[in-house]
Amino acid sequence: MSERHRRPYNDVTELVGWTPLVRLNRVTDGIRTPVYGKCEFMNPGGSVKDRIGRAIIEEAEESGRLRPGGTVVEATSGNTGLALAMAASLKGYRCVFTLPDKMSVEKRKLLRAFGAEVVVTPSDVPPDHPDHYTNQAERLASEIPGAVLANQFYNGANPQAHYGTTGPELWQQTEGRITHFFAGAGTGGTISGTGRYLKEQSDKVQVIGVDPVGSVIAPFFRSGTMPEGSTYQVEGLGSDKIPGTLDLDVVDDYVTVTDTEAFRMTRRLTREEGLFVGGSAGLIVHAAVERARELDDPDAVVVAILCDWGERYLSKVFDDDWLHEKGIHLDDGGDEGSGGEVGPGGRVGPGGHQRAGETQSAEAPA
Incomplete structure (x- = not known):
């Protein structure tokens, strides 16, 4: 230790x-x-965002912008939101996060597990569009009483x-x-x-x-x-x-x-x-x-x-079907990510590996 x-x-x-x-x-x-x-x-x-989640909340408290019972609003790809929600949970702050829809479903579930409210926004809009996740966060911060915008993109x-x-x-x-x-x-x-x-x-x-x-x-x-x-x-x-x-x-x-x-x-x-x-x-x-x-x-x-x-x-980088859907081919001797599952009565092929989603019958030749 x-x-x-x-x-x-x-x-x-x-x-x-x-x-x-x-x-x-x-x-x-x-x-x-x-x-x-x-x-x-x-x-x-x-x-890595845990480092700034704690720091941003402490800075907002010290400046007087974030008070007991307040709300933390942020535009996040997921990790900063998780870091803010973790730190906020210790002090009873409400968290509202905007998240582009290209981000993984696992991140959405993790944010909600920490008690955060998640607003999913379109990814395919330009930065000046009102539906862009940063602009939606700014709007929410201005509308929610007692809210502060964490503003990680401009926060020293x-x-x-x-x-x-x-x-x-x-x-x-x-x-x-x-x-x-x-x-x-x-x-x-x-x-x-x-x-x-x-x-x-x-x-x-x-x-x-x-x-x-x-x-x-x-x-x-x-x-x-x-x-x-x-x-x-x-x-x-x-x-x-x-x-x-x-x-x-x-x-x-x-x-x-x-x-x-x-x-x-x-x-x-x-x-x-x-x-x-x-x-x-x-x-x-x-x-x-x-x-x-x-x-x-x-x-x-x-x-x-x-x-x-x-x-x-797991639903993206480590999912072969998702990679194929996005046209990403890793070309290293097959679908390298998930090792594949063997169904009842199946067996693993000669190399000890199987392509994801494939099974072999117990009666089939190796």
């Missing part, structure tokens, strides 16, 4: 942070540069939470040897706050943003002009606008990753590293591993954020 867990805690929010750093081995086979994953899915709410408590926790943790865990930090940006809080802290410790640290193909952030970083975004399936990273909490001056480079590349790595992390993570982690790790391959430097230390827990994506 670590020293940190040798004492009792006052409440669940004290469990947030000091997540483990673990080396990735099989997905980096043949690569000399070490790659580590920061296990943010081991926060009590299952994601978001990157500051990472500047005060994630950055120092990584510096200590790598004993000051970190050379490359990989993170995505939904709001930009993680990459901006963590990156700023790390760069203050050493000007040798490179901060690399990772964006899904279809998001506007990476193209804007490269050109300075706002492109037109397109649809992508990775949740929690990327955006159709530039968040106010994203400090691009901290970022040295931005790379893009396709849904296919992200989900293939997500499943590899589960099957080969025992790390049951979501698609955003696969997206970031794919980019980190490719850069580590290019570096070919055993003295470099590459760190990737493993954003959240995979269980909230």
Whole structure:
């Protein structure tokens, strides 16, 4: 047992942070540069957003905007809502969240399990449309008496939470040897706050943003002009606008990753590293591993954020039918995600594996 867990805690929010750093081995086979994953899915709410959920509520209380009996309203892809609901549950605050309909059904159920009210909004509307999830959240916050908008996309408590926790943790865990930090940006809080802290410790640290193909952030970083975004399936990273909490001056480079590349790595992390993570982690790790391959430097230390827990994506990333419906083909020798189920009287084929949804009769030849 670590020293940190040798004492009792006052409440669940004290469990947030000091997540483990673990080396990735099989997905980096043949690569000399070490790659580590920061296990943010081991926060009590299952994601990196636990850090900002606590911080945003505390800031709202200290400023006097959030009072006893108040309501917390937020536009969320799920994880920030879960983090806010977890922290709010300790103090009796009501939570109302707007959630785009592309987000997994597991996230909706988790939010409601914490007592939150969920308003599902269309994903296929532009940022200036009244039905866009951020605009609906702003409207609800203005209409509900005693409500505050958490406003993670423009709230300075978001990157500051990472500047005060994630950055120092990584510096200590790598004993000051970190050379490359990989993170995505939904709001930009993680990459901006963590990156700023790390760069203050050493000007040798490179901060690399990772964006899904279809998001506007990476193209804007490269050109300075706002492109037109397109649809992508990775949740929690990327955006159709530039968040106010994203400090691009901290970022040295931005790379893009396709849904296919992200989900293939997500499943590899589960099957080969025992790390049951979501698609955003696969997206970031794919980019980190490719850069580590290019570096070919055993003295470099590459760190990737493993954003959240995979269980909230069982109906998506880990569901072969959903992948096929979205036109995503992982092409690695068959449907690699779910190992398949064997019906009564069936048996597993020669390789010990079966394609998902297939069974073999006990009488059929192997």
